[in-house]
Each structure stands twice: as C-alpha cells, then as structure tokens.
Amino acid sequence: MTSIPLINADQPDHPHLPDALHHMQQSRPRSSQLHLWRDQEQAHLLVVNGSQLFDLTPALEQQILQAIETGTENELLARLGLDGTPMINDEPPEAMPIHAFSLAIAQKCNLGCTYCYAQQGEFGGPAKNMSLATALQAVDTLVEQTPVGGKFNLAFMGGEPLVNRSVLYAATEHAVQQAKVRGVTPSFSITTNGTLVTEQDADFFEQHGFAVTISLDGIGETHDKLRPTKGGKGSFERIMKNVRPLLSEQRNMQVTARVTVTPQNLGLRAMLDQFLAEGFHSVGFSPMLNAPNGQGEMGRDELQLMLAEMIDCGREFERQTRQGKRYAFANMLNAMREIGKGTHRPYPCGAGAGYMGVSAEGDLFACHRFVDDDAGAMGNLELGIDATQQNDWLKDRHVHQQNPCNQCWAKYLCGGGCHHEVIGKGRLACDYVRGWLEFCMGVYLRVGS
Numbered sequence: 001m002t003s004i005p006l007i008n009a010d011q012p013d014h015p016h017l018p019d020a021l022h023h024m025q026q027s028r029p030r031s032s033q034l035h036l037w038r039d040q041e042q043a044h045l046l047v048v049n050g051s052q053l054f055d056l057t058p059a060l061e062q063q064i065l066q067a068i069e070t071g072t073e074n075e076l077l078a079r080l081g082l083d084g085t086p087m088i089n090d091e092p093p094e095a096m097p098i099h100a101f102s103l104a105i106a107q108k109c110n111l112g113c114t115y116c117y118a119q120q121g122e123f124g125g126p127a128k129n130m131s132l133a134t135a136l137q138a139v140d141t142l143v144e145q146t147p148v149g150g151k152f153n154l155a156f157m158g159g160e161p162l163v164n165r166s167v168l169y170a171a172t173e174h175a176v177q178q179a180k181v182r183g184v185t186p187s188f189s190i191t192t193n194g195t196l197v198t199e200q201d202a203d204f205f206e207q208h209g210f211a212v213t214i215s216l217d218g219i220g221e222t223h224d225k226l227r228p229t230k231g232g233k234g235s236f237e238r239i240m241k242n243v244r245p246l247l248s249e250q251r252n253m254q255v256t257a258r259v260t261v262t263p264q265n266l267g268l269r270a271m272l273d274q275f276l277a278e279g280f281h282s283v284g285f286s287p288m289l290n291a292p293n294g295q296g297e298m299g300r301d302e303l304q305l306m307l308a309e310m311i312d313c314g315r316e317f318e319r320q321t322r323q324g325k326r327y328a329f330a331n332m333l334n335a336m337r338e339i340g341k342g343t344h345r346p347y348p349c350g351a352g353a354g355y356m357g358v359s360a361e362g363d364l365f366a367c368h369r370f371v372d373d374d375a376g377a378m379g380n381l382e383l384g385i386d387a388t389q390q391n392d393w394l395k396d397r398h399v400h401q402q403n404p405c406n407q408c409w410a411k412y413l414c415g416g417g418c419h420h421e422v423i424g425k426g427r428l429a430c431d432y433v434r435g436w437l438e439f440c441m442g443v444y445l446r447v448g449s
C-alpha cells in the first residue's frame with residue numbers, strides 16, 4: 001500500500017491532521033468485498049454486500065486480515081454466514097418515474113462567486129428567466145409522473161432563483177393546487193444566495209414548508225471574498241440581515257447553511273458553530289472539486305485539511321450526541337442516517353433517474369449542474385424524457401461500470417462520486433471520501449446504533 005504523502009511543510013499544523021491522514025491511508029481499498037479498520041483500539045468490519053457493520057474480536061480480526069491477504073474472502077464470508085445473493089446487479093434500473101425536478105428558474109445571478117459551476121448563473125449562455133408557461137408545464141409533468149398517493153419535490157435553483165420571484169411563487173401555488181387534484185404530496189426547496197430574500201419570502205416559505213438552503217462560504221470577509229457582488233462588494237452582512245426573519249420564523253420551513261469549501265475557507269468548525277448559534281437548522285459542507293475556471297478547486301493538501309476539520313466537527317457531534325444534545329452538522333447527520341439504514345446504491349444520487357434539472361428553456365438534464373450541458377441531456381418538456389439518453393446514462397453511470405469504483409469497498413455508500421465532478425475532473429477526492437466514510441462508520445458504531 002502506498003502511503004499518503006504528508007501535507008506541505010508550509011501548511012499550518014492541525015490537531016486532527018494525524019487522524020485525517022490515518023483514515024485516508026487506512027481506508028485505501030484492499031478488498032472489494034470487505035473493509036477492515038481500526039479506530040480507537042477497536043477493530044471494525046464493513047461487509048460491502050448489504051452494507052453490514054460489525055465490531056470485531058481480535059481473533060476474528062486476524063481471520064479477516066488473513067482472508068483479505070490470501071484473497072479468500074468468499075470462503076470466510078460463507079463460514080461466517082455472511083455470504084448472500086448480491087443485492088446490486090449490473091443492470092441499470094428500468095426507466096423510473098420522476099419524483100423531483102429542479103427548475104433553473106433564473107439563469108442569471110446578482111453575485112459573482114469566484115468558482116461558480118453555473119458561471120455566474122448563466123451556464124455559459126445569455127442570462128435568462130424561465131417563463132411562467134415553462135414553469136407550469138414542468139409542474140404539470142412532475143405531478144403527472146407522481147403515482148396517486150405518492151410524493152414529489154420541486155426545487156428552485158439558479159443562478160439566483162429569487163431574481164424570478166413571481167414565477168417561483170406562481171409555480172409553487174400551481175403545484176399545491178395540482179397536487180391536491182391528483183392526490184399527491186408536494187414538497188419544496190430553494191437554494192439561494194440570500195441577498196434578495198424578503199420578509200414576504202419568509203412568510204411564503206414558511207407557509208409552504210420550504211427547505212431553504214442559504215449558500216454561505218464563511219464569516220464576514222472570508223465569505224465576502226468568495227461571494228462578492230458583481231461590483232466587487234461584500235454580501236455577508238446583507239445576507240445575515242435578510243436571513244434573520246427566516247431563522248426566527250422557521251417552524252414548517254427548515255433553513256440550512258451550505259458551505260462550498262475552497263482553499264480559502266477551511267475553518268469549518270468555526271463556521272459550523274457560528275451558523276448554528278445564529279439559528280440555522282443545520283450546516284453542511286462540500287468541497288469544490290470542479291469549477292469551470294479552475295478557481296477555488298481543492299487539491300490534495302486542502303482535502304487533507306478539510307478532512308481534519310470534518311473530524312473536528314464530527315468529534316464534537318459525538319460529544320454532544322452522548323450528552324443527548326442535537327448538534328446539527330448536516331454531513332454527519334446524513335451519514336448516520338445512511339449508515340443506519342444500510343444504504344446500498346449503485347449511483348451517488350438520483351440524477352438522471354428520479355431527479356432531473358429543467359433549464360429556463362424547458363430542456364431536461366440529469367441534474368441542476370448539467371443544465372445546458374450535452375453530457376447530461378435527457379430530452380425536453382415538450383417531447384418528454386428521451387428514454388434512450390436516460391437509459392444510456394443509467395447504464396454508463398452504474399457504479400459497476402466505473403473504474404476503479406468496482407474494486408472499491410465504498411462503492412455502495414459513495415455510488416462512484418458526483419457525476420458532474422467525475423465527468424469534468426475525474427476522481428480526485430477518493431481518499432477524502434473513504435477517510436470520511438470510515439470515520440463516520442466508527443462514530444455510528446459508538447453512538448449511532
């Protein structure tokens with residue numbers, strides 16, 4: 001096994017960096033069927049088929065080590081009664097009904113974020129708003145696709161969706177009415193930069209139980225440098241002022257802060273604690289891995305530091321959970337939920353399957369990030385989903401078709417990585433992903449089960 005190179009000497013010391021490097025190195029795949037690891041002096045096992053987790057005795061640890069070294073995992077699993085029919089075969093799912101659309105309701109934005117995947121909201125084309133007719137057609141398609149008694153989610157994204165507020169409101173109200181007629185349950189979400197949110201929006205989101213995600217990339221100046229206005233001014237103070245009514249009003253709605261992590265904003269623990277103290281329902285982090293202009297992308301050293309910060313947040317989560325307190329670190333809450341239900345999936349997300357992005361012109365794409373990108377084209381609202389493009393996508397993107405994912409123990413938890421990042425930049429964050437999963441499985445075995 002090759003070792004994880006140490007972080008550059010000029011990077012600051014970090015108390016959790018040794019732990020991060022340990023998890024990154026230890027989690028490199030040695031078997032596609034099992035993952036054996038040690039955490040806090042205890043040995044643990046993940047059986048990949050079925051995502052089953054166990055604490056191990058020293059004797060069992062030795063047997064498993066030997067099986068991995070000699071390539072006799074099948075025999076060992078059979079002996080332990082842990083063999084079974086593979087839960088995931090090579091076949092993509094049959095084309096499935098759509099249960100979620102994200103509408104690129106405004107392909108324009110008032111901010112000039114340095115790394116924006118949507119190229120300041122315009123996805124490389126002219127700025128445009130979605131028309132009311134297109135938005136209503138998208139809602140009707142989604143409602144029709146939802147089986148009676150089922151649920152659907154309508155997400156508003158951009159650019160900045162509140163640039164096109166009247167269409168957002170009308171589409172939401174239309175979705176509520178049509179859902180009632182068909183006997184289905186709608187849910188709504190919005191991802192916004194927070195600069196245009198009003199008190200009227202707060203009432204509207206509360207009335208319809210929106211999941212509101214506010215993009216925040218730091219506290220004060222750190223945020224301002226990464227998410228300036230197009231004129232180069234800061235946006236942090238204005239966002240926090242706008243968001244406070246939402247934070248105090250949230251009952252049906254949930255207001256989450258989402259941080260895109262770049263080399264310029266690696267102080268995750270400080271952001272988590274500050275945003276939770278402000279009243280956000282939860283706070284989540286994701287690394288910037290694929291920016292159209294390459295700006296703000298995370299490299300190897302920064303991913304090591306990010307994992308160290310995630311572990312810091314995760315240890316605090318563990319401490320608070322033991323005391324019976326809620327510490328709403330979204331990445332950890334999601335991981336606990338997924339591990340707890342034995343998540344087992346051949347894709348990283350629903351993109352191109354039950355979930356699609358709709359462009360301002362009414363074209364369909366695998367998800368919000370693929371809007372106006374042929375790599376994820378799936379048809380349009382007028383003619384419907386292009387079944388050939390959808391089936392080809394699902395066949396190609398199946399984790400068994402991805403190399404080296406087919407040899408990786410994390411394949412059914414990770415699903416092969418975000419399609420948009422992998423297609424654009426390859427798999428640069430696997431050590432980070434596996435190190436984080438390994439850490440989370442340890443926490444789950446200690447406090448989550």
Ligand code: SF4
Binds near residue numbers: 405408429
């Ligand atoms: S993308 Fe995920 S499943 Fe694929 S090799 Fe990397 S960590 Fe493993």
Ligand code: SF4
Binds near residue numbers: 417418
């Ligand atoms: S492809 Fe990536 S960006 Fe799109 S829904 Fe999946 S994880 Fe999210």
